[in-house]
Amino acid sequence: xVDLTQLMENEVFMxxxxxxxxxxSKMMFMSTATAFYRLxxxxxxxxxxxxxxxxxxNAKKYLRTDDRVERVRRAHLxxxxxxxxxxxxxxxxxxxxPDLSTxxxxxxxFVGSRIYHTIAYLTPLPQPNRALSFFLGYAVTxxxxxxxxxxxxxx
Amino acid sequence: xVDLTQLMENEVFMxxxxxxxxxxSKMMFMSTATAFYRLxxxxxxxxxxxxxxxxxxNAKKYLRTDDRVERVRRAHLxxxxxxxxxxxxxxxxxxxxPDLSTxxxxxxxFVGSRIYHTIAYLTPLPQPNRALSFFLGYAVTxxxxxxxxxxxxxx
Amino acid sequence: xVDLTQLMENEVFMxxxxxxxxxxSKMMFMSTATAFYRLxxxxxxxxxxxxxxxxxxNAKKYLRTDDRVERVRRAHLxxxxxxxxxxxxxxxxxxxxPDLSTxxxxxxxFVGSRIYHTIAYLTPLPQPNRALSFFLGYAVTxxxxxxxxxxxxxx
Numbered sequence: 001x002v003d004l005t006q007l008m009e010n011e012v013f014m015x016x017x018x019x020x021x022x023x024x025s026k027m028m029f030m031s032t033a034t035a036f037y038r039l040x041x042x043x044x045x046x047x048x049x050x051x052x053x054x055x056x057x058n059a060k061k062y063l064r065t066d067d068r069v070e071r072v073r074r075a076h077l078x079x080x081x082x083x084x085x086x087x088x089x090x091x092x093x094x095x096x097x098p099d100l101s102t103x104x105x106x107x108x109x110f111v112g113s114r115i116y117h118t119i120a121y122l123t124p125l126p127q128p129n130r131a132l133s134f135f136l137g138y139a140v141t142x143x144x145x146x147x148x149x150x151x152x153x154x155x
Numbered sequence: 156x157v158d159l160t161q162l163m164e165n166e167v168f169m170x171x172x173x174x175x176x177x178x179x180s181k182m183m184f185m186s187t188a189t190a191f192y193r194l195x196x197x198x199x200x201x202x203x204x205x206x207x208x209x210x211x212x213n214a215k216k217y218l219r220t221d222d223r224v225e226r227v228r229r230a231h232l233x234x235x236x237x238x239x240x241x242x243x244x245x246x247x248x249x250x251x252x253p254d255l256s257t258x259x260x261x262x263x264x265f266v267g268s269r270i271y272h273t274i275a276y277l278t279p280l281p282q283p284n285r286a287l288s289f290f291l292g293y294a295v296t297x298x299x300x301x302x303x304x305x306x307x308x309x310x
Numbered sequence: 311x312v313d314l315t316q317l318m319e320n321e322v323f324m325x326x327x328x329x330x331x332x333x334x335s336k337m338m339f340m341s342t343a344t345a346f347y348r349l350x351x352x353x354x355x356x357x358x359x360x361x362x363x364x365x366x367x368n369a370k371k372y373l374r375t376d377d378r379v380e381r382v383r384r385a386h387l388x389x390x391x392x393x394x395x396x397x398x399x400x401x402x403x404x405x406x407x408p409d410l411s412t413x414x415x416x417x418x419x420f421v422g423s424r425i426y427h428t429i430a431y432l433t434p435l436p437q438p439n440r441a442l443s444f445f446l447g448y449a450v451t452x453x454x455x456x457x458x459x460x461x462x463x464x465x
């Protein structure tokens with residue numbers, strides 16, 4: 001049997017595992033933020049969620065959208081759209097044997113850009129704060145995809 | 156060349172592969188459920204989808220939202236938001252050499268909680284059925300992230 | 311230390327890495343398409359995004375939805391819903407030691423079906439172009455899930 005712990009002795013792979021876990025944990029925090037704003041602002045998407053805030057017809061008025069909740073949901077969806085490619089491309093890139101320092105630069109820039117993107121989205125900071133952090137994360141993922149395809153293309 | 160079938164002889168990894176495939180297949184079922192409700196309730200998002208239900212101006216009236224369809228779509232999005240972190244963190248956790256019994260407990264609780272979440276969302280069951288199943292799956296993923304970062308952090 | 315470059319000498323895994331990177335890059339293109347339509351059609355989701363198009367109350371009128379933008383967003387979400395299962399199931403399937411020719415057939419059909427799906431969604435082509443491309447990609451993923459569970463089930 002192959003000793004899988006050897007995979008985890010590869011420094012690039014360990015670094016990828018650490019940064020991927022951090023950025024996924026950050027993304028999961030968005031669910032908590034949505035739940036927090038839904039509860040404090042009493043803005044729910046499902047009739048059965050309103051019963052804690054009122055009874056019968058009174059509860060129905062909480063079945064509404066709220067700017068703050070929608071903002072968190074947009075930030076969450078943007079995370080999904082960008083972190084999924086990072087996970088897939090980053091995993092394969094990590095296995096393709098890149099330099100440790102180059103790989104660390106990619107992972108750190110991506111995670112930093114996504115954390116800054118969330119801050120810029122939720123504060124909200126004026127543009128182009130959010131746009132630039134989005135494009136930085138985007139460019140990092142494209143750079144990993146390019147390096148991967150250049151070295152390992154098999155169609 | 157490394158014999159990849161050896162990776163599949165690792166019991167934790169095989170268990171992860173099985174549970175991940177099951178929970179992803181469950182998530183894919185949500186697409187079918189959305190299509191089913193869109194067709195039976197004649198509630199479409201695109202003009203070109205309405206032509207099977209009527210001609211010309213008559214078809215336009217099917218370009219609408221429906222409570223049931225929106226409910227399935229919210230359940231599907233919630234799946235995406237929670238299964239993506241499970242896939243990423245779970246894969247890396249599986250490779251970090253955990254106990255088989257601990258790993259199985261994590262995978263089973265997660266898959267069970269997501270199946271119950273779908274049932275609670277689509278029936279719908281009264282709260283806190285859905286909220287508790289959501290938080291169980293969430294806690295399982297956080298627990299795997301914590302164990303992974305504690306044993307293998309490399310920043 | 312295990313030589314990870316050996317993993318990349320496995321032809322099935324290299325093929326998966328190439329096709330996964332291509333389909334993820336295609337999905338990332340949807341973000342650019344959304345940004346393009348938001349800017350050219352002046353239809354924004356956040357107040358802070360409108361300031362480039364007008365000042366004060368004048369800017370608020372650009373806080374609206376647009377058919378074209380919503381169409382790209384639906385296509386993007388459909389990509390996410392289908393590419394996430396492909397990534398998870400496809401990765402595990404690639405590691406389960408399938409025939410190279412069978413694996414290539416699966417990967418090529420999936421990537422082809424998603425590219426055609428995007429063209430059918432954005433043009434838009436009349437149905438059932440989009441529906442058929444959706445179901446082809448769906449069937450390919452289910453076929454990989456079935457082969458994986460049949461050979462490697464461990465619950």
